[in-house]
Amino acid sequence: MSERILVVDDEPQIQRFLKPALKAAGYDVVEAATGSEALKAVATAAPDLVILDLGLPDMDGKDVLTSLRGWTTIPVIILSARERESEKIAALDLGADDYIEKPFGIGELTARIRTALRHRERAAAGPAVITTDGLVIDTVRRLVTRGEEAVRLTPKEYDLLTLLARHAGRVVTHKTLLTSVWGPAHGEDLHYLRVFIGQLRQKIERDPTQPAIVRTEPGVGYRLVIDL
């Protein structure tokens, strides 16, 4: 049975192309134009994933997200404009799984959908071994290897890498990284992150100047790229 996706957007023309496109990609599509319709649809139609536009006529997209997170862990992908950066970060911190900027290509969106859905399954299955660009992260044995060689990481670097790996394929905000690795008091200490990500890349990337594993999401956070 194909997975069901709820598209929440008040722009009819966005709905107009998303519906046939997602259908063609093999998903079931449910539509909602307002926040309240969206909340109702999540409860009644039982979708597997929500695509949520932040600008809704009746309520703020972030409020919709907060309501959802009160009772479900359903993956949510945020649709937003590039200039509304702070909103985007706030939504991610509120528990959105990922975001995509308008305008976007359908391939990009389906890739995000796949990652989010897979992550949901994996979260149910427990931690696993993650492979990316030849790098193997084994969270059970606490081992990071490239080929035959073990990569030596400091405890902080390891924490950082595993946190990214747990959310592999999805963006993790600066705040999340800082508060989980350094503690709640360091939510704003962005310079820690810059230094440690730099060190980490030196150790795990093939070419640290062109990182292929830990990607920067400008102004938002970092994303660990995985082989799909």
Next chain:
Amino acid sequence: MTENERDDSLRPDPDALLALAEKDRRGKLTVFLGAAPGVGKTYAMLTRAGRLKAEGVDVVVGLVETHGRGETAALVDGLEVLPRARIEHRGKVLEEFDLDGALARRPKIVLVDELAHSNPEGSRHPKRYQDIEELIAAGIDVWTALNIQHLESLSDVVAQITGVTVRERVPDVVLKKADEVLLVDLPPTELIERLKEGKVYLPESASRAVDRFFRLGNLTALRELALRRTADRVDEQVVDYLKQNAIEGPWASGERLLVCVGPDDLSEKVVRVASRLASGLNAPWIVVSIERADREVETTERLQRMEALFRLAEQLGAETRRVVGNDFVEEILKLARREHATQIVIGARRNRGWRKFLLPSLPDALSRKAAGLGVYFVTPDKTEKPPAPARFALPGIASYKQSVLIAVALSAATAAVGKLVYVFAELPNISLLFLLAVLGAAVLGGYVSAFIAAVLSALAYNFLFIDPLHTFTITAPHEVFALIVFLSVAIIAGGFASRIKEQAEVARVRATALQSLYEFSRKLSTAGKSDDAIWLAVSHLQASLKRNIVLLLPDKSDLRVAAVWPPDTELDVTDFTAARWTRDKQEVAGAGTGTLPNSRFEFRPLMGPHGLVGVCGIQQSEEQLGPNAERALSAILDQTAIALDRARLSEESLQQAARLEGERYREALLSSISHDLRTPLATIMGAVTSLRQLGDKMEPESRDDLLESIEEEGGRMSRFVSNLLDMTRIEAGTLKPKSDWIDVSDVIHSAVERARKYFPGTVIETGIAPDLPLVEGDSVLLGQVLFNLLDNAVKFGGEEPVNVYARRDGQDVLISVTDLGKGIPPAEIDRVFEKFYRRGKPDGRSPGTGLGLSIARGFVEAMGGKIQAESPAVKKRGTRIVIRFPAGEAAKAEKAKG
């Protein structure tokens, strides 16, 4: 000097170092000092300049008089000479030093001869040394020449020695502040030799004075003065050097002079003597005047005299103080102690008239009480006139003659009444009646009157009531005693009464001034805008000073006249120059000052808490402002400055608010534009990528729908972009509609046609009157207007039909577009034509750009029409937009048709 102080002095004196640092930023002044004309100052100056020029220093000649002497002229030849300014003065054209030219040229060193020169009327400064000060302040080094006889403090000595009074004088401070003084010396015999050979240039007219001047004795004396002055300077420099380098050494004598002056003739001499004394002792000196606390109202003459005296003292390098107090001796000693004065200099003036016998003179009293202080008396010259009697003219207090009359009349009346009473009943204390007369005289006629009345009463009492009667002799000794007691009581009581009266008068004058000031500040506090404050200040100043007043405000880099009172007051070029000076230097300038005295106005800076806020000009007249007026003036100016500053701040905060509003508006605009562009773009991108990547998995209908959505969104974007362009054209004012005769029905039909194509499914009904005249306009623009209106009507009209009507209405052609949507709330009906105004989000349809109606208005108005919105339009629903154009004249229209 104590042990402690010595330790302190081992550190470099911070004040001395500070003064040095201040000097570094300014230009340096070099003075070539000579004893008399002809010693070769100019020659020395030019020779030195030539040498520096050869070394590559940027030295130019600002002004040098060669007087046609070949050797001097030859020296000038090698140097750059600045062109002179030509100034018209009384029909003659004078060539003068061009200060602005020199400032603009900005050489390293400029040569300006004749430091003591007076500039012609109409120059910026009356004296050349002031020009030079400005050059130095601008960082230009100046070389100049000076003869010792022109030095202010020496002018009386020079006059004594040579018998020639020098009119062009230079304040000692100028020489004192000079960074370098070069003495150009020539023995007097040689100078006289040169004079005989005709090598010294002298003006024809002065030949007789010259003979008197160039005597061996005179020249020798002047030479000594010049040598001594230079030596003093060298000494000071040594001391300065020692101080700056913390070398313990023989400091200045440690003397400090306190110089007491008053508004009498002797005081000028006191100041000059004190100046020489001070420079001989190398001691600082303070010139002080003491004003009686209870005598508020001084005569203008005395005030002017004091003002002139203080200016002289300051020019000679003194500090000046004004002290208020009743006991002169006490105040002087108090100040001497506070200022650590070691010597007091005072004019040895004796008391005049009756005071001579009753009161000790000020110098006597001072010398008795000044324990430990040296007191230096300056005696008057024999020829000196006795000083004018000090008279006080208080309003409400009688003049001298009047006081005598009052005293005589009161005494006589009392005597008559007393005699009358005496006839009927013998009163034991008839003298009390006379006391009444004295008090009456004191109140009515003041102190003098009281004194005269006391003496007259005593005489009358003796004559009429003391045995033997009708003689001035007294037989009983106790009567003599009684008379003396009476006289003393009368004088003392009279004195007190008159003083109380005076004080009451002073208090009244002050209260009036305060009242007026209070009124002003109360009015000022209600003046919110700076314009109101300015007008208040100007009219109030004019009312209280009775002078023409002008107030100027800074306007970018210049000043503009903000208000004048009376309104016909005008400023000429000189006035403006003085006002600008005041603005630039924040100093008083114009009439009565050292800067641009040719202006008719005195300009004062208005200093607010954040610097200069304006300049106030007060037209000067013969009469100077009294101290009360002066006080009122500065209080009013202070208040005005604060009010202007406050007004400026509140205007700035308003501007700030407007700017913030503008920023918010721009932000809204930006997000609106980005939304309107991004939504169709997102649709197009999404649809295209979907078709490319997933197209083969789609139903054919879905593919068609996606393609159609791409087409529609493309159209929407293109409309939006052309709307933006239209708006830009309207805003930039580059919209130039063609002026043709257009058939309105034609334009309506094609616009409706287009709208039907864009919005299929919407019913558009038209009703066009058959006799519609032509109108003048641009058919393309009108078509666009109608399309925008239809677009709006379709968006907001819901499922209801849209109506377009056109008919003739009097002289107008009227076109209306009506929808039956929700309508516009009355509060917002005026805003619909504003840019980016939107009526909420219409149901189920794409939102508008918020530009359609404002573009429609822009186009209609550009074509000379009118547009307005009405809501509700029909049965409490809907919106109607009405356009009116003036109908073309039938004949013209026919011709155009034909």
